[in-house]
Amino acid sequence: MSKLWGGRFTKQTDQLVEEYTASIMFDKALAEEDIQGSLAHVTMLGKCGILPADDVEKIKDGLLKVQGMIRRGEVEFTVGDEDIHMNIEKTLIDEIGPVGGKLHTGRSRNDQVATDMHLYLRKRVVEFVGLLNKLNEALIGQSLANLDTIVPGYTHLQRAQPILFAHHMMAYVSMFQRDIERMQDSYKRINSLPLGAGALAGTTFAIDRHFVAQQLKFDRVYENSLDAVSDRDFIVEFLANAALVMTHLSRLCEELVLWSSTEFAFVELDDAFCTGSSIMPQKKNPDVPELVRGKTGRVYGNLFGLLTVLKALPLAYNKDMQEDKEGMFDTVKTLQGALQLFAPMIATMKVNRERMRQAVNQDFSNATDIADYLVNKGLPFRQAHEVIGKTVLYCIQNKKYLLDLKIEEFHQFSKLFDTNIYDVLQPENVVNARNVYGGTASNQVSEAIERAQKQLEETNDWVQAYVEKSK
Secondary structure (H helix, E strand, O other), rough: OOOOOOOOOOOOHHHHHHHHOOOOHHHHHHHHHHHHHHHHHHHHHHHHHOOOOOHHHHHHHEEEEEEEEOOOOOOOOHHHHHHHHHHHHHHHHHHHHHHHHHHHOOOOOHHHHHHHHHHHHHHHHHHHHHHHHHHHHHHHHHHHHOOOOOOEEEEOOEEEEEEHHHHHHHHHHHHHHHHHHHHHHHHHOEEOOOOOOOOOOOOOOOOOHHHHHHHOOOOOOOOOHHHHOOHHHHHHHHHHHHHHHHHHHHHHHHHHHHHOOOOOOOOOOOOOOOOOOOOOOOOOHHHHHHHHHHHHHHHHHHHHHHHHOOOOOOOOOOHOOOOOOOOHHHHHHHHHHHHHHOOOOOOOOOOOOOHHHHHHHOOOOOOHHHHHHHHHHOOOHHHHHHHHHHHHHHHHOOOOOOOHOHHHHHHHOOOOOOOOHHHEEEEEEEHHHOOOOOOOOHHHHHOOOOOOOHHHHHHHHHHHHHHHHHH
């Protein structure tokens, strides 16, 4: 069967070329967006008098019929028709006759596919903002439930200073809130309409691009036709934002894997989010965080892949740009799966407070507070640092912790020590001494939770507003 564009050719396309160059295997995911864009386009053609009203109505009815057929799985997409645009147009012509061929008046597949991807990503970004907000809600829930739970804080994976477990959870809330803001900000650039740019130079038909933008609820149109069909910045930006989300998830994944080990035993993940071993019946494996951690690499790869495709690519459209879709679809699927699992996994996680407290009591993470104690008594910090270093060494050599020392032992290192040093060293006092904005003191963490809860509400309102806008 001849191609819809086959008039200039004297030979059929080689079968291997058809299979190699076709994109229908993956861009069929854009079917809904393609029809959505086509309905707006043909409505505009009628409004501008480019197509008669009868033709416009036939095409619109036909598109809706094709849409229903696709949703019911009644359309067999073929490699011979290359991509989703040609497959839909071919099906439309089969259903309503040659008038279906008028749909392509005043547009090219170049601006058509760009429009489809803008519509597709616009919807996904709103979805991801909502999913990230649900994850933050789960993290805040764990924070509220553990406002009095103290855990060792780490640097270099070595115990550093005691902190509230809620403070640790809220650190991730801050990370994911930045991810939310990046996604929201990217919406502005995604929500720009390329349709009407034609193949690269616009069209000779007197179309109304702004009317189409209104129909599709885009905030603006591309200013330059060359840029409109060749811009993939909005996809790169999405992939970069997704890579950062996965970076943050992978950091939390690593901690969940460590914390759920017997060596740490800080948390236990719900059975619903773990798997067992085929040979070792005692095993409970944290497969979800492990796999999310592993899938982070493929999201990075999709970002670098598209950047490489676009590197040194001349204007305007080139077939190379067909490679923009598979990585985008894969990243969407990967991120969806991770975020859908993470919120309930965090919400159902059990926190072993006693084990965390035991860990805090059996380390030297309160050493900095002794140095600060001596500084407040007039000793220069560098000298105080040396005094405490020697005190800790003495403890290690004698198999003791700082709270185990008698006041006479403290006096071996400095006569500035008084009996109130034991109050200073209590984990609760160590934590609450960090009473600065953003610190781990309980009142500071409570205030941080209140601020985050307000952000949850604001983000939910944003999601609802944009869901309504897209209807």
